[in-house]
Amino acid sequence: MTGKKFEYAPAPESRAIVDLKPSYGLFINGEFVDPADGRAFKTISPATEEVLAEVSEAGKADVDRAVQAARKAYDRVWSKMPARERGKYLYRIARILQERARELAVLESLDNGKPIRESRDVDIPLVAAWFFYYAGWADKLDHAGFGPSPRPLGVAGQVIPWNFPLLMLSWKIAPALAAGNTIVLKPAETTPLTALLFAEICQQAGLPPGVVNIVTGAGETGRALVEHPDVDKVAFTGSTEVGKMIARSTAGSDKKVTLELGGKAANIVFDDAPVDQAVEGIVNGIFFNQGHVCCAGSRLLVQESVYDEVLASLKRRLGTLRVGDPLDKNTDIGAINSAEQLARIRELSAVGEAEGAERWAPPCDLPDKGFWFAPTLFTGVSQAHRIAREEIFGPVLSVLTFRTPQEAVEKANNTPYGLSAGVWTDKGSRILWMAGQLRAGVVWANTFNRFDPASPFGGYKESGYGREGGRHGLEAYLDV
Amino acid sequence: MTTTASLPVGQQLEVGDIVASDASLRRFLHGLPGVDQVGAEARVATLSTRSIKTTAKAWAIDLAISMIDLTTLEGQDTPGKVRALCAKALRPDPADQSTPRVAAICVYPDMVPVAAHELAGSGVHVASVATAFPSGRAALPVKLADTRDAVAAGADEIDMVIDRGAFLSGRYLEVFEEIAAVRQAAGDAHLKVILETGELVTYDNVRRASWLAMLAGGDFIKTSTGKISPAATLPVTLVMLEAVRDFRDTMGRQVGVKPAGGIRTTKDAIKYLVLVNETVGDDWLDPDWFRFGASSLLNDLLMQRTKLTTGRYSGPDYFTLD
Numbered sequence: 031m032t033g034k035k036f037e038y039a040p041a042p043e044s045r046a047i048v049d050l051k052p053s054y055g056l057f058i059n060g061e062f063v064d065p066a067d068g069r070a071f072k073t074i075s076p077a078t079e080e081v082l083a084e085v086s087e088a089g090k091a092d093v094d095r096a097v098q099a100a101r102k103a104y105d106r107v108w109s110k111m112p113a114r115e116r117g118k119y120l121y122r123i124a125r126i127l128q129e130r131a132r133e134l135a136v137l138e139s140l141d142n143g144k145p146i147r148e149s150r151d152v153d154i155p156l157v158a159a160w161f162f163y164y165a166g167w168a169d170k171l172d173h174a175g176f177g178p179s180p181r182p183l184g185v186a187g188q189v190i191p192w193n194f195p196l197l198m199l200s201w202k203i204a205p206a207l208a209a210g211n212t213i214v215l216k217p218a219e220t221t222p223l224t225a226l227l228f229a230e231i232c233q234q235a236g237l238p239p240g241v242v243n244i245v246t247g248a249g250e251t252g253r254a255l256v257e258h259p260d261v262d263k264v265a266f267t268g269s270t271e272v273g274k275m276i277a278r279s280t281a282g283s284d285k286k287v288t289l290e291l292g293g294k295a296a297n298i299v300f301d302d303a304p305v306d307q308a309v310e311g312i313v314n315g316i317f318f319n320q321g322h323v324c325c326a327g328s329r330l331l332v333q334e335s336v337y338d339e340v341l342a343s344l345k346r347r348l349g350t351l352r353v354g355d356p357l358d359k360n361t362d363i364g365a366i367n368s369a370e371q372l373a374r375i376r377e378l379s380a381v382g383e384a385e386g387a388e389r390w391a392p393p394c395d396l397p398d399k400g401f402w403f404a405p406t407l408f409t410g411v412s413q414a415h416r417i418a419r420e421e422i423f424g425p426v427l428s429v430l431t432f433r434t435p436q437e438a439v440e441k442a443n444n445t446p447y448g449l450s451a452g453v454w455t456d457k458g459s460r461i462l463w464m465a466g467q468l469r470a471g472v473v474w475a476n477t478f479n480r481f482d483p484a485s486p487f488g489g490y491k492e493s494g495y496g497r498e499g500g501r502h503g504l505e506a507y508l509d510v
Numbered sequence: 511m512t513t514t515a516s517l518p519v520g521q522q523l524e525v526g527d528i529v530a531s532d533a534s535l536r537r538f539l540h541g542l543p544g545v546d547q548v549g550a551e552a553r554v555a556t557l558s559t560r561s562i563k564t565t566a567k568a569w570a571i572d573l574a575i576s577m578i579d580l581t582t583l584e585g586q587d588t589p590g591k592v593r594a595l596c597a598k599a600l601r602p603d604p605a606d607q608s609t610p611r612v613a614a615i616c617v618y619p620d621m622v623p624v625a626a627h628e629l630a631g632s633g634v635h636v637a638s639v640a641t642a643f644p645s646g647r648a649a650l651p652v653k654l655a656d657t658r659d660a661v662a663a664g665a666d667e668i669d670m671v672i673d674r675g676a677f678l679s680g681r682y683l684e685v686f687e688e689i690a691a692v693r694q695a696a697g698d699a700h701l702k703v704i705l706e707t708g709e710l711v712t713y714d715n716v717r718r719a720s721w722l723a724m725l726a727g728g729d730f731i732k733t734s735t736g737k738i739s740p741a742a743t744l745p746v747t748l749v750m751l752e753a754v755r756d757f758r759d760t761m762g763r764q765v766g767v768k769p770a771g772g773i774r775t776t777k778d779a780i781k782y783l784v785l786v787n788e789t790v791g792d793d794w795l796d797p798d799w800f801r802f803g804a805s806s807l808l809n810d811l812l813m814q815r816t817k818l819t820t821g822r823y824s825g826p827d828y829f830t831l832d
Contacts, residue, residue: 036570036787036795041561147559306752307549350788359561456544476546 038352041359043146047133053084054222056092056246057229059099060239066091071248073222076143077356077365077400085222088245093214093254096243100185100212101260103240108212109182117168120207122235124161130231131158134224138196139356141223143365143401144319146357156481157200160499163483164204167504171209174501176510182210183286183509184262187255189276190225191268192218192367193322193423198267199225201498203242204483209507211263212241216255218268219248220368253279261285263507267324270421270447270492288496288506290324290488292421293449295470296442297327297478300435301336303454307476309343312427315452315478317351317405320363321425322371324493325450327478329418330407330429331438337431341409348405349392363425366401375403375424382408382417387428413444421447435460439467448490452478471497523760525725532683539682539721545713545749554744560784564818567780571815572610574779574807575602577797579637579768581616581805583644583736589624592617594832596628603812604830606819612808613797614667618643619660626664637667637702641692644706644735646671650688657695667700668692669803671735674709677719685719689726702768702801703728707746708738716746720753730766736803741771744785751789764793770803776814779807 053070055062069087074080088096108116127134134157135149144153171180186206190198195217206213217225229244245251249272256264256276266276267290280287297315299308315327332340356364366372383389387408396402403424411418411428418428432438442451451470453461461475471488474480481487486502488494496506528538562570580599582591596615603609614635615625625636638660642648648656657668670692676684693701703723707716723731731750734741747769754765767786773779779802786794794800809829817823 034792034795036573036783036792037566038560038562039564039566041563147556151559303543304546304549305543307546307553310549310553350791359559476549477552 038360040355042355043136043139043357043359045136045140045357048137048140050083050223054086054226054246056086056088056096057226057232057242057244058092058096059103059243060233060237062229065089066095071219073141073220075140075400076220076367077397079399082141083223085226085246088216088247088251088254090254093245093251093258096214096245097185097187097255097258097260099240100214100243103238104184104212107238108241109210113169113171113210116207116210117165119235119237120161120165120168120204123231123237124158124165126231126234127154127158127161131155134196134227136357137227138224139364142192142195142221143356143367145361145364146359147361148319153194153197156483157196160197160200160204160483164208167205168208171504171508174504176505176508180209180508180510183507184211185260186211186213186263186265186507187258187261188213188215188265189252189255189268190215190217192221193319193324195221196224196228199228201267202265205498205503206263206265206507207241209504211507214243214245214255214261216245216247216252219246222246256280264288265496265506266290273494286506288488288498289494290496290498291449291492291494292423293324293326293447293489293493294329294419294421294445295325295327295447295450295452296329296331296438296445297452298331298432298438298442298454298464299333299336299340300453300455300457300460301333302456303336304456304476305336305340305343308454309340309347311452311454311476311478312344313347313351316427317363317425318479320366320403322367322423323479325472325479325487326423327450327452328422328427330427331432331441332429333438334431334433341429344407345390345392348407351392351394351405353394353402353404354397363405366403366424369401371423372401372403375422375426378417378420378422379406379426382411382415382426382428385415385417387411387415387417413441419445435464439464443467443469446492449488449493450474525761528725529683529686532681535682535686536680539718542717542721545717547713550713550745550748554748554785557784557788558744558781562780562784568815568818570780570783571776571811571818573795574776574783574802575811575815576610576613577801578612578808579614579616579770579801579803580612580808581736581770581803583616583618583639587618587621589621591832592621592624593628596625596634598808598830598832599629599634600632602808603815605828606816609812609815613801616669616803619656619663619665622660622663622665635666636664637669638663638665639669639671639735641670643669643671644737646673647675650691653688654691654695657692661695661697661699665699667702668696669702669704669732671704671706672719672723674706677710677715677722682722686722686726689723689728693727700729701727702730702732702766704732704735704770706735706738707733707743708740713745713749716749717753720750721757724754724757724761724763724765728765730768730801732768732770732803734769734771734803736771742769742773742803744781747782748785748789751786751794754794755790764799766799766801767794768801768803773802773804774806775810779811
């Protein structure tokens, strides 16, 4: 024994399983094609700033081509196919996702910066679960509660964010295909690689050409897709700002729209809470996925009588978080997804300090290269602080206090958002009462950031509209 | 003294106030923060995915060996069997002298003289179970005599069992007084208090029993006798580690933890050490503060140790079977 400290040796997951190509085309009509004007951009690993691959940038013409392919596949194949056959394709995709889970997890961590423990144990298993779940619905739509023989909408244009690249893809694609729609999907410009690997999986599954099309690019590509006149349904997950633009640009059209936007969730800890598990829940609520979670528990509301105890436990726990190489199997917190996002987190944290909140972070060594931010908490935060109102979308927790359940509800609801909330108490009746009072799409009791394909997810107010997941998630893709 | 739902951090409590009556003790134990079963088990599941390799693994294996209470608690135990086990404790791997010794030998009281003789001066402790182990169903004078007998025979450590019947029927003060009496009877010997968590069933009970044992003066809290299933589990050990951590914060005294029974593989042992590391930290990563009650675990640790040094697995016949 060399000393009394238990130092975990590096335990990196091998990259060898991932076969990265130098460049990727657009996935249109079942094959990879070059964009019309030949434009491309680079995607990097946020942990090292290493260039991973060059990815095509779809222009208006490419998006049009993809929508046409989707329309043709919808008219000629997918809408005509017996529902049971659609289900078979979905089951096949789900099984391939499971078979290639490790490859997908490594690629997700490389491109996104999230720890392999999360991509391996959370993201990818949920992706497969989503496909299995909606595969089961494909031939049972008559029994989904939307009347007999509900019809699909047609071509769905879907735009997804960079925080859970493949998981958000599954939330969008699985219900849309099960309901009988065809798809043009645009992944985020910083995390396109797993979506392109998913395109290969569609080929492997023998999915008819044009049923799923993947166009890569940035905001302009997304705009071209959302505004395309032959798109029947728009589904977006991302920032409230972009969500509002989409709502404006689709207003007056007969496009059906669902938006899943930002959040500033309250995680409420009562004095009778199981403290050790509540602290785990707080950590999981805000530091899961570097806080790049729209439903993150970014506002901690602690009952004043247990404030000292909870805060002491929380600080001690933060000291054990392992920040570093996303591919190390022991990493808890990976890299911030992009330089742009890091700048925003830094800016809002500086505002927090300037407005008088007290900033604290455990001592931690951050790598020199890449985009990193230490897990941080702010105490002495009030509702009037910007860090209590604006979505930071990073590993930054604002701690507030309350005295009575009524005050907790008032503070929790006093936000333009309403995506999620957490309640920690040993008292079942209080959980039920709180759930009835909180204006949030998801209320977690004695847990946080738990997802299941059977459970609907979505927001109130500026967090968006429409529900994803469960039977409710089908409604967004059916003409009902 | 008021007991609140939470433990004041850094504030010293007086044991005398807590145990003034059955009612005050109950109020205190039931005022401890609850344990959410799902959350505790989820935490353990996450920590179990830690990947401990190469140098970290070698370090953890040696630490685990040095934390073992090498145990034989059978009706068929004989002086010969105990002597053999002592030899194993002193030289776990005859082929490799760099292998650390185990922490202690754990036997029934009548085998203590044999073990004490074999281990004299070696630094390996002699632990004896006592107090009508494993059921604890005997009168208090019998339990105390059992304890004094073991100490007189040379036991450095006493592993007592609590009266689970009294605990489950809410007679906490009775349990407290019994532990305190055994504490006194054990004299200078280290007292490990076996909670038999498999019979307490809920994590809330485990947390309360842990506090009860610590308040009564236990030096260690131990999960199980090994005679009841389930014996030691990771979530139960997590709850006990949280209890010793909070107890030190509030009462200013450090107490050790010993999971016992059912820990058979290196993989298991390393999961426990990770749990210690990330729940209570370095202060408990020491045989003085964390032990494994085990018998077959040692050979698996030795096998993995050999694999790490030589790069090859050798068969079970290359490790001694005592």
